[in-house]
Amino acid sequence: MSPFLFWPFALLMLIFGVAVVINRNPVASALSLVVSFLGLAALFMSLDAYFIGIIQVLVYAGAVMVLFLFIIMLLDLRAEEGRQVSWLALIGGIAVALALLAQILYVIHNLKSAQQAFPPLARSTFDDVRNVGLLLFGSYNLPFQIIGILVLVATIGVVLLSKREPR
Amino acid sequence: MLPWYVLLLPLGSAIAITLFTLRFKALSSSISVAAVLGSFVCSCLVFRQSNISAPASTWIEISGVFKVPVGFVLDNLSKTMLVLVSGVGSLIHIYSLGYMREDEGKSRYFAALSLFMFAMLGVVLSNNFVMLFIFWELVGFTSYVLIGHWFERDAAADAAKKAFITTRIGDFGFMVGILMVWASTGSVVFAEIAPRLSPLTTHSAFLTIAALLIFCGAVGKSAQFPLHVWLPDAMEGPTPVSALIHAATMVAAGVYMLVRVAFIIQTSQTALLVVAWVGTITAVLAALIATQQSDIKRILAYSTLSQLGYMVMAVGLASNEAAMFHLFTHAFFKALLFLAAGSVIVMLHHEQDIWKMGGLSRNLPITFLTFAAGALALIGCPPFSGFFSKDAILALAYERNTPIFVLGLLTAFLTAFYVVRLLVVAFLGRPRSEIARQSKESPMVMTGPLIVLAFLATVGGFTFFARNFLALPMEKDSALFVPLLAIIALIFGSGLAIAVYRNRASEPFDIKILRRLFYFDEFYSWLINSTQERLSRISAFFDRWIIDTAGVGGASGGTWGAGALLRLIQVGNLQAYLFLFGLGIVALIYFAVFH
Amino acid sequence: MVTLGDYLIVSGILFTIGFAGVMLRRNLIIILMSLELMLNAANLSLVAFSRFHVQQSGLPDYNAQVFVFFIITVAAAEVAVGLAILVALYRARQTTDVKDIMSLKF
Numbered sequence: 001m002s003p004f005l006f007w008p009f010a011l012l013m014l015i016f017g018v019a020v021v022i023n024r025n026p027v028a029s030a031l032s033l034v035v036s037f038l039g040l041a042a043l044f045m046s047l048d049a050y051f052i053g054i055i056q057v058l059v060y061a062g063a064v065m066v067l068f069l070f071i072i073m074l075l076d077l078r079a080e081e082g083r084q085v086s087w088l089a090l091i092g093g094i095a096v097a098l099a100l101l102a103q104i105l106y107v108i109h110n111l112k113s114a115q116q117a118f119p120p121l122a123r124s125t126f127d128d129v130r131n132v133g134l135l136l137f138g139s140y141n142l143p144f145q146i147i148g149i150l151v152l153v154a155t156i157g158v159v160l161l162s163k164r165e166p167r
Numbered sequence: 168m169l170p171w172y173v174l175l176l177p178l179g180s181a182i183a184i185t186l187f188t189l190r191f192k193a194l195s196s197s198i199s200v201a202a203v204l205g206s207f208v209c210s211c212l213v214f215r216q217s218n219i220s221a222p223a224s225t226w227i228e229i230s231g232v233f234k235v236p237v238g239f240v241l242d243n244l245s246k247t248m249l250v251l252v253s254g255v256g257s258l259i260h261i262y263s264l265g266y267m268r269e270d271e272g273k274s275r276y277f278a279a280l281s282l283f284m285f286a287m288l289g290v291v292l293s294n295n296f297v298m299l300f301i302f303w304e305l306v307g308f309t310s311y312v313l314i315g316h317w318f319e320r321d322a323a324a325d326a327a328k329k330a331f332i333t334t335r336i337g338d339f340g341f342m343v344g345i346l347m348v349w350a351s352t353g354s355v356v357f358a359e360i361a362p363r364l365s366p367l368t369t370h371s372a373f374l375t376i377a378a379l380l381i382f383c384g385a386v387g388k389s390a391q392f393p394l395h396v397w398l399p400d401a402m403e404g405p406t407p408v409s410a411l412i413h414a415a416t417m418v419a420a421g422v423y424m425l426v427r428v429a430f431i432i433q434t435s436q437t438a439l440l441v442v443a444w445v446g447t448i449t450a451v452l453a454a455l456i457a458t459q460q461s462d463i464k465r466i467l468a469y470s471t472l473s474q475l476g477y478m479v480m481a482v483g484l485a486s487n488e489a490a491m492f493h494l495f496t497h498a499f500f501k502a503l504l505f506l507a508a509g510s511v512i513v514m515l516h517h518e519q520d521i522w523k524m525g526g527l528s529r530n531l532p533i534t535f536l537t538f539a540a541g542a543l544a545l546i547g548c549p550p551f552s553g554f555f556s557k558d559a560i561l562a563l564a565y566e567r568n569t570p571i572f573v574l575g576l577l578t579a580f581l582t583a584f585y586v587v588r589l590l591v592v593a594f595l596g597r598p599r600s601e602i603a604r605q606s607k608e609s610p611m612v613m614t615g616p617l618i619v620l621a622f623l624a625t626v627g628g629f630t631f632f633a634r635n636f637l638a639l640p641m642e643k644d645s646a647l648f649v650p651l652l653a654i655i656a657l658i659f660g661s662g663l664a665i666a667v668y669r670n671r672a673s674e675p676f677d678i679k680i681l682r683r684l685f686y687f688d689e690f691y692s693w694l695i696n697s698t699q700e701r702l703s704r705i706s707a708f709f710d711r712w713i714i715d716t717a718g719v720g721g722a723s724g725g726t727w728g729a730g731a732l733l734r735l736i737q738v739g740n741l742q743a744y745l746f747l748f749g750l751g752i753v754a755l756i757y758f759a760v761f762h
Numbered sequence: 763m764v765t766l767g768d769y770l771i772v773s774g775i776l777f778t779i780g781f782a783g784v785m786l787r788r789n790l791i792i793i794l795m796s797l798e799l800m801l802n803a804a805n806l807s808l809v810a811f812s813r814f815h816v817q818q819s820g821l822p823d824y825n826a827q828v829f830v831f832f833i834i835t836v837a838a839a840e841v842a843v844g845l846a847i848l849v850a851l852y853r854a855r856q857t858t859d860v861k862d863i864m865s866l867k868f
Contacts, residue, residue, distance in 0.1 A: 006764045010772045017776055017799055021783035026791050033795050040802055047769070047813040052827050056805075059834055064798070064841050071845045072791060075852050089742070090786060096749040097782040103756045104774035114767030118813055122820020131821060135828050147835050154839035161846035164853075739864035745785050 005046060013039030025079040030068045037061040048125045051132050169216075170239050173209045173249060174292060176202045177284035184278040195274035196267075199281045200260045206284065207253040214246045223294070235355060240294035244491065248291045248423060251495065252416050255502050256284050258616040262506050263407040265612035266513055276316055276405070283309035283412065290420050296345045296355040299424065303341070303384065306420060307334045310412050314404040326400040333397040337387015344380030347373070348431065361430050368434055378431050378438035382445075389421030389475045392449040396687050398472055402464040406509030409464060410502045413471060419494050422478045426487045433485055443483025447571050450476030452685065454581035458588070459681040461674060462519045463508050466589050470545060471501055473578060480575065481560045484567050489559040496552035496627045500544035503620035507538040510609040510617065511593070515602045521589060522673055526598040530606045533614045535594050537621040542590055544624040546583040546657055552628030554650075562649045576656050583660025591668045599672065769810035777803035790851075790858045794844050801837045805830045 016039065019032035037060045044053035108114050125131075136144055180202030184195045223238030239245075260280065267273050286309055289302030308331070315327030349355050351373065352363040367374060385391070390398040398418070402409055412418070425432065425442075432438050453472035460466045474497050481490035511527060511534060512519055528535040544553035557579065564572035598604040608614070667675065680686070736747070776799060783796030812826030852858055 003764050006768065010768075014772065014775055014779070017779045020795055020799065021779060021787065021792070023792075026789060029792055029795055033798065036799070037802070040806060043769070043772075043806060044809055047809050048822060049809045049812065049827055049830075052805075052809055052830050055831065055834060059838055060798075060802075064838050067841060067845060068791070068795065071849065075849065075858070077789070077791060077858060089746070093742075093746055093749075093782060093785040096746060096753060097778050097785065099753045100749060100756075100781065101774060101778040103753060103760065104777070105771065107756075107760060108767055108770045108774065111767065111770075113814065114770060115765055116814075117763050117765055119816045121816060121822065125821060128821075128824070128827070131824050132827050132831065135824050136831065139825075140828055140832075143832065147832060151835065151839050154843050158842050158846040161843070161850050737866070739866045741860050741863075742785050742788075749781065749785065 006043070009039045009042040009046070012036075013043065026072045026077050027069065030065060030072060033068075034061050034065045037065070048121065049128065050125060051128045169209050169213050170241060170292060173206050173213060173253065174285065174288050176206045176209070177281040177288065181278050181281035181285060184274055184281065189274045189278075192273040196264055196277050199277035200257075200264065202281055203253060203257050203260050203284055206288065207250070207257045210246075210249040210253045213241070214250050227297075233349075233355075235297045236295055237298065238294040238356075239292040240357065241292075244426065245291050247491075247495070249288065251498055252287055252291060253284070255416065255498055255620075256287075256411060258619060259407050259411045259502065259506070262410075262509070262613055262616045263405075265610055266407050266509055267405065270405075272316060276313070279309055279312045279316070280408075280411070283313065283417075287416050287420065291423065294357055296348070296357070299427075300338075300342065300345060303388070303420070303424075304338065306417055307331060307338070307388070310334075310401075310417055313408040313412060314401045316404055316408065320403070322400075323403040326397075326403040330397040330401050333394050334387040337383045337385070337394050340380045340383025341385075341387070344377050344383065347377040347380065351377070357427060364431065364434055371435060371437075374431075375435040375437045378435050379441060381428060381431060382425065382438065382442055385421035385425045385479070386445065387421075388424075389418045389479065390449075390472055391421075391445050391476065391479055392452055393687070395449060395453070395472055396684075396691060399465050399468045399684070402462070402468050406464065406505060406512060409468070410505035410509065413468065413505075416498070418471060418475055419478075419498060422475065422482065422490055422494050425479070425482045426491055429482060429485075429487050432482070439483050439485055441483070443480050443571055446476045446479030446481075446483055447574050448476070449473070450480065450578045451574050451581075452476075454578045454585065456681050456684055457585040458581060459674075459676065459678055460585075461521055463511065463521050463524075463589065463593060464505075464519055466521075466585060467501070467504055467508060470504075470582065470586065473582060474501070474545070477557065477560050477575070477578070480571060481563060484560075484563045484571070486559075486563050489556070489563050492559055493556035496544065496556040496624070499620055499627050500541040500551075500553055500624040503537060503541035503617060503624050504545065506613070506620065507534050507541060507617055510534045510613050511538075511606075513613075514606045514609055518600075518602050521593045523600040524593040524598070524603045525596045525600075526594070526603060527606065528594045530598075530603075531608050533608055533617065537614075537617040538594070539590065540621040541624050542586050544627075546586050546661070547579060547653055548657060549650075549654070550625075550628070552624055552626070554653075555628030558650050558653055561653055565649050576652060579653055580656040580660045583657045584664045587661040587664035588668050591665060592671070596670055766810055766814045770807055773803045773807040773810070776800075776806065788860050790848055790860055793860065794841065794848070798837065798841065801833060805833055808833075 013036050016032040016036040020029045020036065023029040023032060037056060041053045041056040041061070044050075044056055177199075180198050183198055188195045188198065223236050225234060226237045227233065227235040260277075263276070263280070267276055270276065283306065286302050286305035290299060290306060293299040293302060311327045311331040314330055315323050317323045318327070345355070348360060351367055351370075352360045354360055354363065364374075387394045398413060401413055404412075432442060450473045453469045453476065457466050457469035457473065460469065474493070478490045478493050478497070481487075481493065511524070511531065514531060514534075515524065518524070540551065544551035547554045547557040549555075561572065561575050561579070564575050683689070738744075780796045780799030780801075780803060783799065784793050787793055787796065808826045808830050812824065812830075813822045815823040815826075817823055848858065851863065855862060
């Protein structure tokens with residue numbers, strides 16, 4: 001797969017990921033997150049995972065981020081002002097994060113299979129919906145059902161949590 | 168079965184009195200006297216049988232390692248001691264009937280006396296160290312009970328404690344010595360140990376130490392220097408007790424034990440020398456102190472110490488026969504002296520200071536005569552028994568060790584001095600107090616035993632009498648020289664005493680160091696105090712600082728501190744928790760991947 | 763040519779960004795969004811491995827993609843519930859600052 005496609009989308013995803021974290025305005029953060037998700041979806045496509053890529057756009061960028069924006073506007077959250085930043089916490093946090101990154105990079109560096117190119121596919125994965133579905137309803141039927149119940153419970157929970165107190 | 172009767176009759180009497188007849192004083196005393204007389208009769212019967220078997224069974228047996236039999240040793244030595252102990256014991260029991268007639272604790276006294284007889288006979292009969300030690304301790308215990316018979320008096324209670332504790336110190340050494348002997352020979356039975364000692368003679372240091380430790384037991388029980396401090400204080404007990412225990416039997420138990428295990432001590436020349444010198448030092452020391460005492464019982468107590476020193480000296484000079492001979496005669500005349508002194512005391516309404524007596528020869532004639540007989544035997548005047556036995560020891564010393572001989576002769580001189588002093592001051596001259604003037608002779612129940620003992624004290628030394636009981640020491644070639652010297656010392660001592668103390672109203676000399684008993688009591692008291700003081704300070708420091716502050720305080724304070732520290736982590740801040748979480752993850756990955 | 767390692771590195775960096783965001787931002791909404799970033803980083807590495815391990819049939823290993831499917835579903839449910847809690851909290855405290863919800867402080 002061409003690096004000319006990979007690196008731009010990867011950089012897009014990462015830069016807007018940083019933007020999510022750094023932005024003061026929550027709406028700006030949310031929109032940056034949407035762009036980051038789109039970049040991620042592109043990367044999924046590049047990995048021949050079409051189904052997952054579409055799901056990423058539909059569910060994540062389409063539903064989850066919409067929900068985020070709804071809540072931001074419902075609560076009318078303004079941009080943060082006057083950050084009294086504790087330098088110690090900042091430095092400490094960044095240090096831990098960088099340490100973690102360093103360790104991850106080291107591990108990846110020592111992974112033998114990390115240097116290898118992707119093996120070629122014998123067939124095209126156009127019908128990966130079918131293949132994923134077969135696995136989903138076949139081997140993973142039980143987890144699938146449980147996930148269904150989980151979503152139901154989440155729905156009920158959300159309704160309950162956001163009820164106003166009756167006057 | 169006869170030896171068992173000898174041993175168990177007094178035990179039966181003690182148990183019967185303690186359990187049943189404590190309230191009936193007359194009945195208790197009768198039971199006790201009957202038991203000891205029965206024991207005496209059986210002892211005589213045992214004595215006459217030439218080969219009586221010693222019954223034996225096993226008490227403790229840990230196979231291959233440790234075996235304690237229950238058995239008797241019945242050779243001439245023990246048979247003689249049986250007759251001696253039970254005989255003198257019987258006389259003293261009868262005497263006690265009179266002496267303790269009005270005492271409140273009469274039943275208790277006789278029960279303890281019977282138990283003492285049981286224990287002492289057990290010491291004589293034991294054929295192994297463990298049994299001996301058990302009876303040894305029992306003798307010490309009954310002596311404690313009897314000394315402290317009038318326990319409401321502080322002096323008596325303290326004296327009893329002092330006696331027990333001091334002998335206990337000696338017994339500790341004794342026990343270690345027994346353990347050493349058992350460890351090296353594998354047996355505690357006397358007859359089995361003797362042949363097993365010869366291969367050990369190469370380890371002379373070990374044997375010397377074992378012998379000296381065993382000697383410690385005798386040092387304690389027979390009140391040798393430096394554990395002699397209990398015997399004079401033990402005079403707080405009733406006089407028959409002093410006669411029985413501290414003259415005739417218990418203190419003799421130490422010498423008897425030494426004679427029994429002499430084969431162990433004789434393996435080491437060093438040990439023998441130490442034993443001899445300890446005996447000599449005791450003899451001289453006690454004789455010196457006695458010259459300045461004014462309590463009649465104390466004078467007799469120190470004379471006991473002195474004579475015991477002679478016996479131990481004889482053991483140290485490797486002559487068991489001489490030691491036993493002197494023990495034999497000493498039992499008679501010392502018991503006699505104490506009982507006669509008791510007669511005086513009770514007739515003078517418990518007055519014991521000789522400077523308040525005087526002229527008693529007129530008022531208490533029988534007592535005086537018997538006392539005089541005993542006194543003459545004690546100072547070694549021929550033909551009384553003491554002359555022969557003391558002379559045997561002096562001859563031995565002359566032959567084997569000249570410094571000891573000189574000191575022995577000096578002691579004989581001093582003995583004569585203080586005994587005649589006692590006679591002159593207490594019995595002769597004019598009465599010095601009202602009580603003395605109005606005294607009368609004692610009743611028959613008390614003078615009877617006195618007469619019997621006086622007879623024995625007189626004839627006990629003659630060969631034809633003593634030969635039946637003991638193996639006598641052999642006659643030496645220098646047979647005349649030593650007795651002559653002894654008699655000269657005797658005459659000088661007596662003469663000096665008569666010259667100084669005739670017709671005196673009070674003590675002319677005041678030699679402080681002798682009166683204060685060479686300050687031994689003060690020294691021991693200081694020693695124990697200062698050691699205890701140090702130890703208790705250290706313990707207090709340890710307890711207060713190390714256990715309380717560091718230990719308990721440390722535990723609680725440390726826990727509190729750790730809790731206070733850990734509490735700081737609970738900041739409530741979600742992101743702080745996450746930071747720590749991340750830190751932990753980094754550390755975990757570090758240890759998982761990079762090690 | 764892009765290797766598996768490149769995808770994993772990108773995934774790692776994304777994860778770190780998300781983690782830093784959760785640790786350092788005070789606004790709860792931003793924290794939730796950073797959480798989503800972390801989840802997506804995991805998804806990316808899973809899909810990369812799925813493509814890397816090709817089965818005998820010549821197709822990628824779809825098990826990982828099923829896993830990613832589940833993750834997305836659960837993440838969605840979790841975001842819903844999280845936002846509902848946020849709303850309830852905002853109604854009670856009128857703030858979305860994480861420093862104002864320290865009731866469990868010692």
